[in-house]
Amino acid sequence: MTETIMINPLTRVEGTGKVKIDVEDGAVKDLQFCVAVGPRFFEYLLTNKQAEDAPRISERICGICYVNHHLVSVKAVEDAWGVQVPEVATLLRRTLNASSFITSHTLHLAFLALPDLIPIENRNVIGVADAAPELASAALQLHEYGNRVVTEIGGRLVHVVTSVPGGQTKGLTGEARYKLLREGRVALTNVRKIADAIFEIYEKRINDPTEYMGLDSPYMGLINKDGGYELYDGEIRVRDGKGAQLLQFPAQEYYKQLEETTSGHSFTKIQYLRDMGPLGGTMRVGPLARLNVIDMMQWGTAADYLKAYERIFKRPTDDTAAYNLARTVELVASVDEVLDGLGNDVIMTERTREPVKARAGVGYAFVEAPRGLLFHSYEIDERGIIKSANIVAPTTFNHKSIEKNLRLYADAHAEAFSKQDTRKDAMWGIEKIVRAYDPCLSCSVHMVEVDVTVDGVKHTNRREQQ
Amino acid sequence: MVKILLLGLSGDTGCQIAIIGLHEALLGILKANELVYAPTLMDVKEIPEKIDVAIIEGGVRTEHEVETTKKIRERSSILITLGSCACFGGVPGLANLKEGQELLKKIYSEQKGTIPSELPSIDKLLPKQQAIGDYVKVDYRIPGCPPETSDIARVLTTLLSGGTPELSKTDVCELCPRERIGEYSKKLKRIYEEVADPERCLLEQGFLCMGPATMGGCGAPCPKAGMPCDGCRGPTAGNSDQGLTMLDALTSLTREANENFTLSEYVGTIYRYTYPSSQLAKILNGGGKK
Numbered sequence: 001m002t003e004t005i006m007i008n009p010l011t012r013v014e015g016t017g018k019v020k021i022d023v024e025d026g027a028v029k030d031l032q033f034c035v036a037v038g039p040r041f042f043e044y045l046l047t048n049k050q051a052e053d054a055p056r057i058s059e060r061i062c063g064i065c066y067v068n069h070h071l072v073s074v075k076a077v078e079d080a081w082g083v084q085v086p087e088v089a090t091l092l093r094r095t096l097n098a099s100s101f102i103t104s105h106t107l108h109l110a111f112l113a114l115p116d117l118i119p120i121e122n123r124n125v126i127g128v129a130d131a132a133p134e135l136a137s138a139a140l141q142l143h144e145y146g147n148r149v150v151t152e153i154g155g156r157l158v159h160v161v162t163s164v165p166g167g168q169t170k171g172l173t174g175e176a177r178y179k180l181l182r183e184g185r186v187a188l189t190n191v192r193k194i195a196d197a198i199f200e201i202y203e204k205r206i207n208d209p210t211e212y213m214g215l216d217s218p219y220m221g222l223i224n225k226d227g228g229y230e231l232y233d234g235e236i237r238v239r240d241g242k243g244a245q246l247l248q249f250p251a252q253e254y255y256k257q258l259e260e261t262t263s264g265h266s267f268t269k270i271q272y273l274r275d276m277g278p279l280g281g282t283m284r285v286g287p288l289a290r291l292n293v294i295d296m297m298q299w300g301t302a303a304d305y306l307k308a309y310e311r312i313f314k315r316p317t318d319d320t321a322a323y324n325l326a327r328t329v330e331l332v333a334s335v336d337e338v339l340d341g342l343g344n345d346v347i348m349t350e351r352t353r354e355p356v357k358a359r360a361g362v363g364y365a366f367v368e369a370p371r372g373l374l375f376h377s378y379e380i381d382e383r384g385i386i387k388s389a390n391i392v393a394p395t396t397f398n399h400k401s402i403e404k405n406l407r408l409y410a411d412a413h414a415e416a417f418s419k420q421d422t423r424k425d426a427m428w429g430i431e432k433i434v435r436a437y438d439p440c441l442s443c444s445v446h447m448v449e450v451d452v453t454v455d456g457v458k459h460t461n462r463r464e465q466q
Numbered sequence: 467m468v469k470i471l472l473l474g475l476s477g478d479t480g481c482q483i484a485i486i487g488l489h490e491a492l493l494g495i496l497k498a499n500e501l502v503y504a505p506t507l508m509d510v511k512e513i514p515e516k517i518d519v520a521i522i523e524g525g526v527r528t529e530h531e532v533e534t535t536k537k538i539r540e541r542s543s544i545l546i547t548l549g550s551c552a553c554f555g556g557v558p559g560l561a562n563l564k565e566g567q568e569l570l571k572k573i574y575s576e577q578k579g580t581i582p583s584e585l586p587s588i589d590k591l592l593p594k595q596q597a598i599g600d601y602v603k604v605d606y607r608i609p610g611c612p613p614e615t616s617d618i619a620r621v622l623t624t625l626l627s628g629g630t631p632e633l634s635k636t637d638v639c640e641l642c643p644r645e646r647i648g649e650y651s652k653k654l655k656r657i658y659e660e661v662a663d664p665e666r667c668l669l670e671q672g673f674l675c676m677g678p679a680t681m682g683g684c685g686a687p688c689p690k691a692g693m694p695c696d697g698c699r700g701p702t703a704g705n706s707d708q709g710l711t712m713l714d715a716l717t718s719l720t721r722e723a724n725e726n727f728t729l730s731e732y733v734g735t736i737y738r739y740t741y742p743s744s745q746l747a748k749i750l751n752g753g754g755k756k
Contacts, residue, residue, distance in 0.1 A: 011505045014479050040476060040527065040558035040595070048730040052658045056696055057734060060557040060611065063480020107486065111507070124508035126496055140489045147487055155691025157487060158480045158612045159698070162691050165658040169692030355660045384656065385731060431509075 002029060005417060007427050010434055012112040012124070014064050015441025019430050021410055026418045028410040033403040033434070035268040035395070035441050046389040051077045051358065051380050055163050058376065058391065062440055064107075065393070066159050067100035067150060068369035069376075071232070074163040076376040079251070080363025081165060083356045088349035089167035094232045095341030096153040096160070097367060101231065101334035102146030102187070104370035105287075105327050108438045109198065110139030113324050116432045117201050135197050138190040142335075145187040149338055152176050167353025177342055184339045188301065191335045195305055198328045202312050212320035212433055213408040216241050217282065217401050218273060219289035219316065222368050223248075227295030229302075229333060231368040237293045238273065238283065241318040247273070251364040254375060260392070268441075270400045271392060282400035285372025286437060287326035292316035299340070302333035320405055323436040330370075358384030369394050371438045395439045402437050409433055468518045468626055471538065472504040475531045476558060476595060477524025481549035482506050484612035488619055495622060517542040519625060522598055525551040525558060525742070529590040532601055539602035544625065547598045548618070550611045554700050555597045555742025557611070560734055562594040562742055562751075594751075597743050606631060611698035611739055614684050634683030635703045638695045639667075642677060642686035646670055657694065668694045669715075674735055679711035700740050707745045709736040 001024065008018035015035070022030040042061050046054055055073040059066040071093055078085065115123035120131045129136040147157055154160025155170055162169045172180075223237045224230040236257075238247040249257050260269045261278055272281035283289075292315065297303045306329050309315070313322040341347060360382040366375050372394030379388040409429060410417060416426035474482060485492060501507070502514045513534070520542035526532055539545055550556045598604055608621050617633075624631040639646075644667045651672030662668055668675040668689055675689060676697035688695050701708040713736065737744050 009505050009511065011509045011511065012507065014506065015474070016505070041561035041564075042558075044564060045558070045560040045734070049734040050656060050731060052656055053696075053734055056693075057557060057560075057738070060478055060480070063478040063483045063612065066478075066480060107483075126493075126501075129493055136493075140493070143486070144489050155693065156687045157615070158484050161688045161693040161696075164693070169657075169662075353661060356658050358656075358658070384658075 001025075003418075005423065005427065007430055010431055012115070012431075013435055013439055013441060014062075015439075017434070017439070017441045019406060019434065021417060021430075023414065023417050026414055028407070028414045028417070031403065031407045031410050033399065033406055035399065035439075043389045043391055046378070046386050049386050051080070051378065051384045051386050052165055054376075054378065054386060054389070056159070056161060058389075059159055061391070061393070063158055064104050065100070065369040065371070065374065065440055067096055067154065068367050068374050070154070070160050070163055071097055072365045072367040072374050072376045074165060075365035075367065076363040076378050077165045077380065078356075078363065079365055080361035080378060080380045081356060081359050082361070083165055085167045086349065086351060086354065087346055088171060088352050090232075091341055091344060091347050092153050092168045092171065092352065093163065095338055095347070096150065097232045098334045098337035098341065099146050099149035099153070101330060101370050102191075102338065103143055103150065104438075105331040105334065106139050106143045106146065106194070108370070109324065109327055109331065110136065110143075110194065112438070113327075113435060114198075116428075116435065117198070117324070132197070135194060138193045142187055142190040142194065145183055145190075146334075148183065149180055149342075152180060164353060166356040169353065171350065171352040172342075172347055174348065177347065181339070181342050184335070184342065187335050188339065191332050192301075195328050195332050198325065199305070199308055199312075202325050207321070209319075210409070210412045211429070212323075212436060213405055213412065214318040215284070215320060215401060215405045215408060216318055217284045217404075218246055218276065219292040220283045220285050220373060220397065221290040221293040222366060222373070223294055224298075226298075228298045229290065229294050229296075231337070236366060236373070239293045239316060241292075241316055243292075243316050247275075251366045251375070251377075254364055254377065258392075260396075268396050268399045269392075271397050272400070282404070283397060284401045285394050285397045286323065286370075287330050288317070288320070288323045289372065290368065291322075291326045291329065297329075297333065299333045299336035301336050302329055305329045305332050320433060320436050323438075327438070358382070369440075371395060371440050372397055393440065395437070395441060398437050398439065402434060402439065405433055406430055468499040469502045469514070469516060470499055470504075471502055471513070471517045471520040471542065472507070473520070473522055473534070473538070474506065475522060475524035475534065475552070475598075476527035477549065477551040477556065479506060479523070481523040481552075481612040484615055485548075485618055487615040491619060495626070499626065513537055513541065515541060519544045519546065521546045521548050522552050523548045525555050525595045525597055526601060527558065527592060527595045529592065532592070535598055535601050544605045545598075545602065546606045546608060546621070546625075547604050548608050549613055550609050550698055550700055550739040551595075552598045553604075553607045553609045553743075554740040555595050556739050559595045559740075559742035559747075560738065562747060563730070563733070595742055600742075607633070609633070609681060609698075609700040610684065613699075617683065633703065634681055636682035637702045638677035638680045638682050638684060638686050638689070638699070640682045641684075642667075642689045644668065644689055662692060664692065674716075676708070676712055676736065678715045679705070679708050679736075696738050697736070698739050706743075708740045709733075709744055709746060712736045 005021045020032045055070045058073045059070040111125040120127040155162045222230040224234045364377045375392040416422040621631040646667040655672040675694035677695040680697045681699040
């Protein structure tokens with residue numbers, strides 16, 4: 001007899017989703033990870049719109065990754081039009097992109113993930129603030145710093161406005177630059193405080209290989225021309241879990257290397273590497289993948305933390321437990337990169353954009369968003385009107401791997417799911433894994449719930465049924 | 467202890483991120499009150515029986531969201547719609563020009579690079595995205611995409627101390643520092659075509675700035691940063707249709723704007739956030755909502 005266990009909605013994640021597990025005679029029969037955010041059809045609603053509006057419309061896909069959508073969108077339009085932007089515009093955009101990692105990674109680590117990593121009753125932001133007030137305060141200050149950099153360069157908080165084909169509509173004033181540099185020193189202190197605390201948790205943690213599970217998958221992320229860490233430009237590198245390079249390609253080769261299909265149980269699509277097919281070719285992106293594909297970390301403070309990371313996890317690693325620690329190294333790197341950008345005198349160049357001309361063409365672009373690679377491509381006509389758009393968000397790349405990862409976990413803990421007294425903890429285990437990926441369900445489309453069926457009876461992580 | 471619910475429907479969580487932008491002030495509000503349901507921030511899985519203040523972000527796109535909206539309304543003393551998706555339907559409402567099932571098919575099976583398989587069937591999709599107010603009574607609206615953090619703070623603290631919050635009665639131009647001299651460009655320009663004069667009114671220079679048709683109070687951050695206002699705060703007080711208000715402003719600007727006007731290309735400009743709630747959508751849909 002089959003029992004269905006539902007974890008619905010998944011909480012402490014962005015957007016709405018659920019997990020549905022069917023258990024029969026003590027074994028897992030099926031597991032589905034469903035993104036249930038209502039589809040909002042951004043690809044359709046971008047068509048027939050003026051291409052220069054795409055950065056402002058498409059960033060409404062996500063209230064967390066908005067900076068990344070804004071930037072990848074303007075890059076895709078510029079790719080279609082053959083536009084080169086002034087050096088200062090690239091530097092402003094790089095710094096803006098890095099600052100989005102400060103806000104997103106801080107929010108995730110301190111307020112969504114930390115409640116799973118430290119033993120607290122009240123697993124939420126208030127619980128963290130009560131149990132570790134100094135850490136919570138450092139996180140709030142760091143998040144606020146990220147917000148200030150975003151607002152200063154992007155012109156506005158949540159849904160920035162300054163990127164236009166040809167450059168940036170606004171540069172930095174000397175006053176703003178020095179203020180951000182001054183506050184950046186405090187940010188560096190705060191990020192070390194947070195990183196040290198998380199590294200301490202990981203160093204003491206007893207490694208239970210079935211807690212997050214290891215998943216054999218290809219890893220995909222941007223690298224710069226030296227094989228270093230890259231968030232804004234560069235090429236895609238794909239490596240396997242042993243470190244062997246499978247592919248390296250520019251955004252323009254997207255359709256040559258990747259394919260996608262749909263799933264009946266989720267509003268998100270499934271991406272896979274064409275050569276490997278839909279079964280073995282589903283990849284992982286995000287912090288773990290990025291640290292798995294790079295040859296070196298060029299940002300100084302982050303390089304030190306990467307060494308500490310390598311004492312805990314080998315690199316590359318397949319262990320999903322490494323996601324949060326990789327995210328911690330990246331949080332440090334984002335502060336490093338923002339300070340490097342602000343410290344570069346090029347950022348004070350007065351003319352931040354040039355007028356450009358629309359032309360017919362197809363544009364492709366990638367950037368790294370906090371939760372992984374983000375791809376936009378537009379077909380634009382000679383009047384600068386978008387005729388078709390395709391958007392692939394990080395959680396879309398990760399979707400199938402998350403499901404596979406959850407299945408491995410459910411199989412390893414099938415007995416715990418079958419029994420009433422251990423089920424609640426097993427369901428928490430499911431949510432911890434989903435959260436490790438920091439899924440952005442609005443981005444991927446939008447929703448997570450966890451449902452489990454054990455011997456035909458439905459269980460959910462909703463309160464009254466636990 | 468006021469019991470607060472914070473939930474996102476068909477939207478992008480950006481309004482909740484704007485709330486998190488209150489930082490220490492938010493911790494203060496959360497400690498003095500009781501957050502009873504907020505899936506983004508805490509692990510409660512079921513909507514509680516009694517809610518004092520419900521804050522909903524996002525519009526309504528699926529049947530499940532309609533049920534959730536009605537359930538929350540029944541259980542709440544005060545319901546606030548946060549942001550332009552909840553207040554007017556928002557950017558996703560631009561997809562209302564095509565029916566839901568047709569779109570599902572288009573995006574999930576006819577998209578470049580997509581190998582068609584099953585169409586998603588996890589939740590029944592409604593034909594159109596709608597505002598919360600199309601389904602239930604709304605007590606307060608905080609428009610914006612997202613609303614300014616200061617607006618959210620003001621409305622919440624006023625409500626939580628028993629007062630009645632009010633929204634701005636001005637337009638965006640009121641606080642815009644750009645100078646108007648009363649002379650308009652003869653040509654409607656697109657923002658990439660030329661670098662705008664940083665001191666002068668963008669609309670006078672020919673860039674389609676939605677400032678005159680948009681509720682003020684934001685401090686005009688977009689025109690200050692060199693970008694036209696795109697109307698994210700919805701219509702000004704007393705005007706129900708933002709696009710018509712803007713067209714009215716444009717007739718005095720340039721003939722070209724009217725001659726070259728095509729709905730599909732400009733609906734994303736003059737109705738970017740408010741199409742589902744506009745008079746135009748009602749005329750095109752024969753007034754049918756649900």
